Amino acid sequence: MKWRRLRAVLKKEFIHVFRDKASLFMVLMMPVVFMMLFGYAVNTDVDNIPTAVLDMDKTEASRELILNFQNTGFFRMEIYADNMETIDKAFENNDINAGLIILPSYSSEAGNMEKVELIIDGTDPNTARSVLQYGNAIGLSVVMNGNGGSVEGLNTQVWYNPNMESKRFTIPGLIGLIMQNITVMLTAFSLVREKERGTIELLAIAPLKSSELILGKMVPYIIIGFIDFIVALGIGVLWFGVAVEGSLLLMVATGLGFVICSLSIGMLISTVAESQLEAMQMTILIILPSVLLSGFVFPLESMPVFIRTISRIIPLTYFLEILRSIMLKGAGFGGLYQEIISMAGLTALLLSVAIKRFKQIMQ
Amino acid sequence: MMENAIELVGLKKSFGEIEAVKGIDLIVPKGGIYGLIGPNGAGKSTTIKMICGVLEPSGGEGRVLGLEMGAESEKIKEKIGYMSQKFSLYEDLTVSENIEFYSEIYTIDLEKKKERTDEVLRISGLGDRKHQLVGNLSGGWKQKLALSCCLIHKPEILILDEPTAGVDPVSRRLFWKMIYEIVEEGITVLATTHYMDEAEGFDSAAFIMDGRIIAADTTEALMKKNNVDNLEDVFIKYAIDSDEETFEKEYKMMKRRISDEMA
Ligand SMILES: Nc1ncnc2c1ncn2[C@@H]1O[C@H](COP(=O)(O)OP(=O)(O)O)[C@@H](O)[C@H]1O
Ligand SMILES: [Mg+2]
Numbered sequence: 001m002k003w004r005r006l007r008a009v010l011k012k013e014f015i016h017v018f019r020d021k022a023s024l025f026m027v028l029m030m031p032v033v034f035m036m037l038f039g040y041a042v043n044t045d046v047d048n049i050p051t052a053v054l055d056m057d058k059t060e061a062s063r064e065l066i067l068n069f070q071n072t073g074f075f076r077m078e079i080y081a082d083n084m085e086t087i088d089k090a091f092e093n094n095d096i097n098a099g100l101i102i103l104p105s106y107s108s109e110a111g112n113m114e115k116v117e118l119i120i121d122g123t124d125p126n127t128a129r130s131v132l133q134y135g136n137a138i139g140l141s142v143v144m145n146g147n148g149g150s151v152e153g154l155n156t157q158v159w160y161n162p163n164m165e166s167k168r169f170t171i172p173g174l175i176g177l178i179m180q181n182i183t184v185m186l187t188a189f190s191l192v193r194e195k196e197r198g199t200i201e202l203l204a205i206a207p208l209k210s211s212e213l214i215l216g217k218m219v220p221y222i223i224i225g226f227i228d229f230i231v232a233l234g235i236g237v238l239w240f241g242v243a244v245e246g247s248l249l250l251m252v253a254t255g256l257g258f259v260i261c262s263l264s265i266g267m268l269i270s271t272v273a274e275s276q277l278e279a280m281q282m283t284i285l286i287i288l289p290s291v292l293l294s295g296f297v298f299p300l301e302s303m304p305v306f307i308r309t310i311s312r313i314i315p316l317t318y319f320l321e322i323l324r325s326i327m328l329k330g331a332g333f334g335g336l337y338q339e340i341i342s343m344a345g346l347t348a349l350l351l352s353v354a355i356k357r358f359k360q361i362m363q
Numbered sequence: 364m365m366e367n368a369i370e371l372v373g374l375k376k377s378f379g380e381i382e383a384v385k386g387i388d389l390i391v392p393k394g395g396i397y398g399l400i401g402p403n404g405a406g407k408s409t410t411i412k413m414i415c416g417v418l419e420p421s422g423g424e425g426r427v428l429g430l431e432m433g434a435e436s437e438k439i440k441e442k443i444g445y446m447s448q449k450f451s452l453y454e455d456l457t458v459s460e461n462i463e464f465y466s467e468i469y470t471i472d473l474e475k476k477k478e479r480t481d482e483v484l485r486i487s488g489l490g491d492r493k494h495q496l497v498g499n500l501s502g503g504w505k506q507k508l509a510l511s512c513c514l515i516h517k518p519e520i521l522i523l524d525e526p527t528a529g530v531d532p533v534s535r536r537l538f539w540k541m542i543y544e545i546v547e548e549g550i551t552v553l554a555t556t557h558y559m560d561e562a563e564g565f566d567s568a569a570f571i572m573d574g575r576i577i578a579a580d581t582t583e584a585l586m587k588k589n590n591v592d593n594l595e596d597v598f599i600k601y602a603i604d605s606d607e608e609t610f611e612k613e614y615k616m617m618k619r620r621i622s623d624e625m626a
Binding site: 002004005007008009011012015016019020197198199201202203204205206207208 | 453456465470513
């Protein structure tokens with residue numbers, strides 16, 4: 001390994017990245033745009049649900065209950081109905097998604113939640129589930145505030161993300177996903193471009209060691225991937241307000257590890273693909289399953305065993321677990337070492353295969 | 364003792380089932396231009412890549428500047444310059460950045476770097492364009508820059524694989540003029556081409572067909588021996604002798620390709 005040769009490759013790679021202002025802008029704006037787009041789009045939170053109320057009790061206590069529902073912000077009282085028919089009609093007309101019915105005996109049996117009925121429009125199961133959860137949650141608090149009576153049957157507890165805000169689940173996932181996609185794509189393209197141009201042949205014929213070329217190509221993309229990680233993290237924390245409960249250092253360290261992992265995937269693609277189009281197709285082929293199977297959208301626990309096995313060989317799966325645990329639970333190294341070892345193992349495997357194939361190209 | 368630039372003995376290369384090079388013996392003396400002439404798929408590029416040390420031969424052996432192919436390929440790499448028809452250059456780098464890159468890759472002595480850079484810029488006439496982006500240069504200038512880049516480390520052997528394919532006739536002529544000037548300074552050039560008229564200016568030539576050398580000598584001797592006054596006729600004679608059927612096919616294909624390129 002000679003420093004002069006390594007430096008020459010580094011310099012050239014940095015020029016490739018920084019001279020093309022359009023692509024540089026894209027590289028730096030991608031995390032911003034994606035965070036904003038997906039941060040809002042993958043928002044499964046439901047609030048301001050149009051609701052109709054049928055208060056048959058008509059007492060101080062029942063009015064307080066309605067107010068409590070309203071004050072959460074999850075329900076917006078649209079209609080104060082006099083009878084069931086009005087509510088039925090409102091549901092049919094899609095004027096409301098929820099109906100709150102307070103039975104006449106509510107106040108006499110002080111705070112008995114069995115005398116309160118929440119009707120939910122199940123057409124959109126996602127909304128329905130949220131309404132159910134919120135209903136349970138505030139129902140619970142009413143009971144507690146009231147008489148401190150029995151809470152059996154309503155005992156739902158949510159930890160770590162008490163408001164069940166989807167962004168706290170989505171944002172850490174997005175950070176990992178964005179980082180992976182950008183790094184894989186950039187790295188894959190970088191070597192394939194040399195193949196297309198034929199410059200790879202000249203590099204092979206020159207007395208350039210493959211280690212010099214690999215390192216010279218890796219460093220700039222590690223830096224870019226890392227910058228994107230920081231940008232995405234910054235947006236997640238500052239804009240979306242998802243705080244990092246755990247160690248920022250551990251997060252940055254594992255983030256760096258994951259950049260290297262994504263880079264290896266990109267490098268592997270670039271040793272197989274012969275054109276930028278092929279590289280693009282392969283990148284998509286890698287990204288798509290990693291979006292669906294890494295637990296980014298669908299929780300791993302609800303997947304069949306076969307699919308779960310596949311997701312175990314996707315590095316993003318581990319990184320998302322790491323990210324979410326650090327950001328939401330404040331987990332430390334002790335609680336994450338299994339995931340970290342798995343991710344490191346996959347990285348080592350991918351990197352060594354990539355380097356081996358790279359050397360074959362360079363002979 | 365007069366050492367040869369390149370000596371190949373029974374050199375072979377197979378890609379799986381395909382035998383691309385079927386045992387080639389070749390002696391390229393020092394100095395002058397040596398042509399490797401043959402139709403598409405004859406095995407020219409494969410032979411050249413083995414000489415350059417980027418393809419491992421499946422059989423036979425060879426020496427380049429007295430260095431053993433394979434075992435001493437790293438040393439060989441420092442002494443040869445290689446240019447392919449693709450003018451492989453970085454289009455988003457300027458002329459001088461491309462040259463600078465290769466001078467660093469070849470770790471040219473720092474005292475000599477400036478001198479070498481000026482020299483290749485002088486040969487190619489790219490001095491006025493050194494701050495231009497390569498992507499904005501015309502084909503002819505790109506070809507000159509590609510040559511500059513592979514001359515930067517002052518190689519003893521310059522290997523040109525179809526350097527004029529797809530270049531207009533005027534640029535072709537100017538390019539060879541430049542090569543002849545370099546040869547004056549003592550460098551050995553090994554070039555492949557399928558333009559017979561170009562090859563007539565070469566000092567020596569080997570005809571290669573279907574992975575075998577069918578004739579090799581000085582171009583003068585080749586023409587004299589066969590009583591013809593151009594290389595094209597020589598090639599036809601040898602080719603017919605070697606294998607009438609495949610020749611007919613390949614020669615026609617070659618002619619068609621050339622006329623396509625000209626058009
Ligand atoms: N990497 C490779 N894999 C398989 N076959 C190859 C490879 N390189 C060359 N060949 C085959 O070897 C033969 C000689 O190719 P080549 O040396 O490129 O011919 P030329 O340069 O004379 O046109 C051709 O049939 C070609 O298809
Ligand atoms: Mg060829």
